[in-house]
Structures are given as C-alpha cells and as structure tokens.
Amino acid sequence: MGIGFSALCPYGSVCFLRDHYCSARVSSDCCKERRDPHMATRVRPSSKRCAIIGGSGFLGRHLVERLVDKGYTVNVFDIRQAYELPGVTFHQGDLCDRQALLVALKEVSVVFHCASPAPASDDRALFQRVNIDGTRTVIQACHEAGVQKLILTSSASVVFEGTDIKNGREDLPYAKKPIDYYTETKIQQEKLVLEACSKDKGFLTVAIRPHGIFGPRDPQLVPILVDTARRGKMKFIIGDGSNLVDFTYVENVVHGHILAAEHLKADSPLCGQAYHITNDEPVRFWDFMSQILVGLGYSAPRYHLPYTLVYGIALLLWLIAVLLRPLIRIKPTFTPMRVALAGTHHYYSCARAKKDMGYQPLVPLREAIVRTVESYPHLRKGK
Numbered sequence: 001m002g003i004g005f006s007a008l009c010p011y012g013s014v015c016f017l018r019d020h021y022c023s024a025r026v027s028s029d030c031c032k033e034r035r036d037p038h039m040a041t042r043v044r045p046s047s048k049r050c051a052i053i054g055g056s057g058f059l060g061r062h063l064v065e066r067l068v069d070k071g072y073t074v075n076v077f078d079i080r081q082a083y084e085l086p087g088v089t090f091h092q093g094d095l096c097d098r099q100a101l102l103v104a105l106k107e108v109s110v111v112f113h114c115a116s117p118a119p120a121s122d123d124r125a126l127f128q129r130v131n132i133d134g135t136r137t138v139i140q141a142c143h144e145a146g147v148q149k150l151i152l153t154s155s156a157s158v159v160f161e162g163t164d165i166k167n168g169r170e171d172l173p174y175a176k177k178p179i180d181y182y183t184e185t186k187i188q189q190e191k192l193v194l195e196a197c198s199k200d201k202g203f204l205t206v207a208i209r210p211h212g213i214f215g216p217r218d219p220q221l222v223p224i225l226v227d228t229a230r231r232g233k234m235k236f237i238i239g240d241g242s243n244l245v246d247f248t249y250v251e252n253v254v255h256g257h258i259l260a261a262e263h264l265k266a267d268s269p270l271c272g273q274a275y276h277i278t279n280d281e282p283v284r285f286w287d288f289m290s291q292i293l294v295g296l297g298y299s300a301p302r303y304h305l306p307y308t309l310v311y312g313i314a315l316l317l318w319l320i321a322v323l324l325r326p327l328i329r330i331k332p333t334f335t336p337m338r339v340a341l342a343g344t345h346h347y348y349s350c351a352r353a354k355k356d357m358g359y360q361p362l363v364p365l366r367e368a369i370v371r372t373v374e375s376y377p378h379l380r381k382g383k
C-alpha cells in the first residue's frame with residue numbers, strides 16, 4: 001500500500017505529509033518531485049517538513065531516525081539537544097513558549113508531540129505546566145503555523161488505576177483515580193488533543209497510546225532494573241508472578257506513530273481517536289524482567305512477596321518521603337506506581353490500530369529483547 005496517499009495519487013509511495021493535496025492535485029510540488037525520472041528512488045521532499053516535539057528523547061529520537069530514513073526533513077523541538085543528524089534541524093526551547101515553537105513549526109504540516117517530564121518525577125507543577133498548559137500551547141501554535149496533523153504520544157496508562165486490565169480496549173473510561181501526577185496529566189493532555197480535532201478547520205489529531213516502551217537507549221526500564229539489581233534489591237517477585245503485561249519495542253511504537261500520520265485524513269476513522277500500540281504479545285511481567293536481567297548477566301528474582309504487603313510498604317515509604325521533603329529528598333525505588341505495574345495484569349488490545357491503520361508489530365518480543373540486551377554492553381554485570 002502506498003503510504004498515506006489516496007488512490008488518486010499515482011506517486012503515493014513515500015510522502016504522507018501533504019497527502020490530501022496530492023490526491024486532489026497531482027501537480028503539487030511533492031508529486032512533481034516524484035515524477036522527475038532523474039530523482040533517486042528515495043525522494044527527500046525537501047519542502048515537506050515534519051516536527052517532533054520531544055525529538056531528543058528516547059522515543060522521539062527513534063522516530064526522527066525512522067523519518068529521516070524514509071526521506072523526510074525533520075525539525076526537532078526539545079529543551080535539550082541530545083545528538084546531531086543530517087537532515088535534522090534542532091530548535092532548542094520549552095514547548096510552553098509559543099514563539100519558540102512557531103519557529104520550529106514553520107512550513108511544517110505534521111507534528112508529532114512526544115515530549116513529557118519523566119514519569120518518575122513527583123513534581124506536580126511541572127507535569128501541569130508541560131503536559132497540560134504546554135499541550136494547549138502546542139495546539140495553539142499548530143493552528144497559527146497552519147499545521148494539518150498532530151499526532152500525540154499519549155499512554156495506555158490513562159486508563160490504569162492500579163487494578164487488573166486484561167486486553168483493555170480504547171473504550172475503557174479514563175482512570176477516575178489516576179495513580180500519579182504523570183497519569184493524571186497524560187489524561188488531560190490526551191483529552192485536549194483529541195478535542196482539538198476539527199475537520200472544518202483542517203486540523204486533524206490522533207493519540208497513540210503505547211505501553212511499556214523498551215529498546216536501545218531507553219533511559220528508564222533497563223537502567224532502573226539494572227541499578228536495582230546492582231543494589232541487591234531484585235531478589236523478589238511481587239505477587240505470584242503470573243501477571244501479564246505489555247512491553248512494546250520502540251520500533252513498533254515508531255511504526256504505529258508513522259502509520260497514524262499516514263492514515264489520518266478527514267474521511268478516516270482516526271480523527272480525534274486514541275489507539276493502543278503494543279507488541280501484541282502480553283508477557284508475564286517477571287519473565288520479561290528476568291530475561292533482561294539474565295541476558296545482562298544478573299540473577300533472576302526468585303522469592304515471592306505478597307502484593308498487598310509490598311504495595312502497603314511502598315505507600316508508607318512514599319508518604320514518609322513526602323513528609324520529609326522539606327528536610328531531605330528521598331526517592332524510593334519501589335514506588336506505589338511501580339509496585340502496581342509489577343504486580344497486576346495490564347495489557348491492551350491493539351485490534352483498533354490493526355483495523356484502522358493496518359498496524360502489525362514489526363519486531364517480535366523475543367527478537368526485541370535480544371536487540372535490547374545487546375545494546376547495553378555497559379550495563380552488563382561486572383562492567
């Protein structure tokens with residue numbers, strides 16, 4: 001299938017950025033480029049730019065690399081510049097700053113918004129400012145800059161309240177009691193973006209809800225796991241160890257985002273909707289952790305502890321940390337959120353993404369784990 005082109009466009013192989021122009025007017029610049037017989041097969045539609053807000057981050061950078069591979073010119077907007085890449089222009093700034101954003105969104109038709117404070121932060125004001133106020137600013141800047149499509153990286157956690165979710169679909173209600181500030185503000189953020197979808201204004205939005213992203217350069221999952229193991233705290237399995245969870249390889253998440261951008265059109269079911277993107281292979285949480293740990297030379301956890309006991313302790317430690325905050329900053333490893341994630345079922349159906357955008361995971365879980373383990377030689381035991 002040509003990516004993102006309607007059947008009218010005969011050159012529909014690469015560009016998704018101005019798809020409806022192409023379908024209507026084959027003489028558009030993007031199609032002219034494609035008709036030139038002297039052009040290389042991998043066309044760089046230089047006048048077509050997309051922007052990735054949060055493009056210096058783990059997911060953002062993988063997304064940028066894939067888009068560049070596909071021949072796109074990419075603007076990255078982030079509070080930090082983490083790397084350099086040909087074909088990528090960096091704009092350093094805070095997404096709450098509309099003027100700074102406008103510069104990065106100039107002549108851009110598709111925006112991917114995958115910036116967020118780290119979920120482990122307990123800074124409520126920061127989450128409110130970036131995820132809620134900042135996302136309002138992103139939407140406003142998109143309108144002003146004439147952006148046509150906004151793809152938000154939301155999270156499957158927006159429906160998670162700390163109790164089992166088995167094969168959860170997108171129609172589950174948002175969590176009434178979100179488990180932390182991160183989740184609370186991701187819910188508000190998703191609502192803002194989906195409500196902004198307007199066919200009349202020519203501004204289309206969609207939200208991708210990945211779950212448990214992992215892969216090379218992830219700053220969270222593997223590094224936190226290894227750090228916990230190195231401190232001798234990864235000996236215990238929370239609960240009976242049978243809880244199934246989604247862990248999603250980063251390349252599959254990127255694939256879901258790009259498919260969403262391609263399929264988001266005024267007449268498509270994607271407009272204003274949320275989509276789970278997973279590996280579609282729920283795995284026992286503790287088997288997954290053990291495979292990563294053993295792959296890196298550490299022992300797998302063996303002893304079982306009752307879930308309610310560990311959750312209670314985590315809650316107590318969190319309370320103590322909050323009370324002592326004016327005097328000392330403590331960051332417990334086993335936060336209530338992590339314990340809930342480690343001891344319950346939370347896996348999601350991606351049937352809607354399969355149906356509406358032809359999503360299928362590209363990298364199976366087993367292969368994804370091997371690639372991930374190989375990408376962290378510096379975290380191997382003894383290094």
Ligand SMILES: NC(=O)C1=CN([C@@H]2O[C@H](COP(=O)(O)OP(=O)(O)OC[C@H]3O[C@@H](n4cnc5c(N)ncnc54)[C@H](O)[C@@H]3O)[C@@H](O)[C@H]2O)C=CC1
Nearest residue numbers: 054056057058059078079094095114115116155210212213
């Ligand atoms: N890592 C995971 O397992 C999951 C992540 N997500 C979502 O995916 C998105 C990307 O997450 P990751 O790549 O893991 O995080 P990350 O922390 O690696 O990347 C986030 C990026 O956003 C940037 N950023 C933060 N505040 C900013 C601001 N005010 N202005 C401009 N840039 C700012 C950071 O500098 C960073 O480069 C986030 O929206 C997150 O909520 C959703 C589900 C699971």
Ligand SMILES: CC(C)CCC[C@@H](C)[C@H]1CC[C@H]2C3=C(CC[C@]12C)[C@@]1(C)CCC(=O)C[C@@H]1CC3
Nearest residue numbers: 119155157212220221224225228333338341342
């Ligand atoms: C100390 C151990 C009990 C757990 C170590 C691994 C954890 C750091 C990760 C296991 C599940 C992960 C996860 C997220 C972050 C890292 C884990 C807690 C998210 C909270 C990241 C942001 C989201 O949107 C949802 C993720 C769910 C799974």
